[in-house]
Amino acid sequence: MNIGIIGSGTMGIGIAQVAATSGCEVFLYDANSAQTEKSLEGLQKVLARLVEKQKITQESSENIFNRIKFSTELSDFKDCDLVIEAIVENKEIKTKVFQQLEEIVSDECVISSNTSSISITSLSAELKNPARFIGIHFFNPAPLMPLVEVIPGLLTKENLAAEIYSLMESWGKIPVIAKDVSGFIVNRIARPFYGEALRLVEENIATPEQIDEAMRSLGNFKMGPFELMDLIGIDINFSVTKTVYADYFYDPKYKPSLLQQRMAEAKLLGRKTGKGFYDYSESQEPRSKNKDIEQNNEVREMIFMRIISMLVNEAVEAKRLGIANDEDLELAVQKGVNYPKGLLAWGIEIGFDKISATLQNLYEEYQEERYRQSPLLKKM
Ligand code: NAI
Numbered sequence: 001m002n003i004g005i006i007g008s009g010t011m012g013i014g015i016a017q018v019a020a021t022s023g024c025e026v027f028l029y030d031a032n033s034a035q036t037e038k039s040l041e042g043l044q045k046v047l048a049r050l051v052e053k054q055k056i057t058q059e060s061s062e063n064i065f066n067r068i069k070f071s072t073e074l075s076d077f078k079d080c081d082l083v084i085e086a087i088v089e090n091k092e093i094k095t096k097v098f099q100q101l102e103e104i105v106s107d108e109c110v111i112s113s114n115t116s117s118i119s120i121t122s123l124s125a126e127l128k129n130p131a132r133f134i135g136i137h138f139f140n141p142a143p144l145m146p147l148v149e150v151i152p153g154l155l156t157k158e159n160l161a162a163e164i165y166s167l168m169e170s171w172g173k174i175p176v177i178a179k180d181v182s183g184f185i186v187n188r189i190a191r192p193f194y195g196e197a198l199r200l201v202e203e204n205i206a207t208p209e210q211i212d213e214a215m216r217s218l219g220n221f222k223m224g225p226f227e228l229m230d231l232i233g234i235d236i237n238f239s240v241t242k243t244v245y246a247d248y249f250y251d252p253k254y255k256p257s258l259l260q261q262r263m264a265e266a267k268l269l270g271r272k273t274g275k276g277f278y279d280y281s282e283s284q285e286p287r288s289k290n291k292d293i294e295q296n297n298e299v300r301e302m303i304f305m306r307i308i309s310m311l312v313n314e315a316v317e318a319k320r321l322g323i324a325n326d327e328d329l330e331l332a333v334q335k336g337v338n339y340p341k342g343l344l345a346w347g348i349e350i351g352f353d354k355i356s357a358t359l360q361n362l363y364e365e366y367q368e369e370r371y372r373q374s375p376l377l378k379k380m
Contacts, residue, residue: 002027004071004080004105006097007087011114013039014142015084017046020067021143022171027080029071031087036070043068046143078104082167084136086114094118095126102128110160112136116187117243120180121153130155134164137184138173139336146174147336149184174335176328182247185324185332187240189343191254192310194237197225198257206303208277210295214303220340225307226277227286230270234263234277252369308346309358310371315343316352317374352380 003019005012008030020026030036047061056064069076074097077083083101085094098111105111112134113123124133135151148168152161161177168175178184183191197215200206206214212224229237238260245254263269263276270276271284278286315329324332330342347355356377363371 001025001082002080004029004077004083006030006074006083006085006101008036008039009086010140011138011142012084012086013043014140015086015114015138016068017043017064017143018138018171018173020064024067026068027071027076028068029074029076033070033072040065040068040070074100075104077101078106080105080109082110082112084112084114089115089117091118091123094123098123098127098133107132110134110164112164114138117182117240117247119153119182119247120151121155124153124155131157132160134160135178135180135184136164136168137178139186145336146172147186147332148173148175149178149186149332149336150175151178151180151184153180174331176324176332178328178332179321179323181321181323183240183244185318185329186336188244188323189311189314189318189329190333190337191241191244192314193225193307193337194229194260195241195254195257196307196310198259200303200306202257202259206295206299210299211303211307213295214300215307218300218304219308222338222340229260230276230278230280230286232270233272234260234269238264253372255370305350305354305358306362308350309355309362312343312347312350312352312355313359313374313377316347316377316380319344320374320376347380352377 001024003024004027005016006029008028012028012030016026016028028036044065047065050056051058051061071077083105085097087094087097094113101111107129110132111127113120114137115135116137120133120135124130127133133153134156137149137151139145139147150161150164150168165175165177176185181188197211200211201208208226212226215221215224223231238256241254241256245256248254267273268275271280274281280286318324318329319326326344330344333339333343334341356373359371359373
């Protein structure tokens, strides 16, 4: 199978590695060919490390690398069966590339985007043949994160989602099918993990260290919200939140945090700038500014319950709206953001009545729409 990948940045090169590892011929194109060169050099190092660790043989490493063709012209994509676009997150620029591509590839070629936040339906509507267009959303780093969200738009032909689903399985991925809503599954239902945590800090209820500790110890999360934001990049996380908020017509549930905006303005972006909620100037391990994070169980429990209740409520609302089936909702958070269990399962474990009571108390205290419950929560 011939796969075309447009954009050889962080995501494009990762997806190229995944496709080539499963035996596809890959054509990799970037408007900036120096980027492709740099990414291919990086891939060589990644493959060498895999050989060293005896994850793959020298021979298969060479085969993987040789299956990726460095394309300097989009016209090299003429025999592709599937093209995955992973360029800059800008609708106009993506649309231009798709229109150019439609003149090159055959009528059977499937065209897809790895966009995190642009509506698949809106991208497809700019194509001559929108029926062949679909979202295929990988997670970073693509070779390591198993989840892939497959997103048919309103104009995507029937069966295409099922075909891409099977293809992703054959690439060793764990696909889920999501409706074309802002944030798809993961970037929508995981928002309160960051948002509610930021709010607790803004209100001086707890410090980032206390919150991270509570989520790790009571929730078994590998990373707390602040460590994770530092890893993702505070600017990136902030921009996803802003997009989701605007796309849901400014639903107060998704209101961004002023604290996060200030951090982004100050370029305290996390690991990539050496400082975020933690300090990374001496090592990649987050170093706390406040050493003393002892806290009593009551505070720890309150932090955990507030964040987990918001998350479970989002998952229940996604279920109610049919954004994905239950199994996919559960897989999405476990395989896309490493949650220790699915949120619906968590609701059962804690008790949906307890989740509902927590939200009710918050709603009464703050009188804010932010804490409104999914109509399904009380029926669970
Ligand atoms: P990146 O900035 O690392 O790479 C983008 C590449 O696209 C650059 O090399 C750039 O030269 C190239 N490019 C820009 N305009 C082009 C054009 N007109 N034609 C050809 N190439 C062009 O970006 P990244 O992070 O790889 O993101 C790419 C896409 O993947 C975006 O849509 C993003 O939303 C999405 N995404 C990103 C994730 C992440 O964690 N970085 C996760 C999942 C999706």
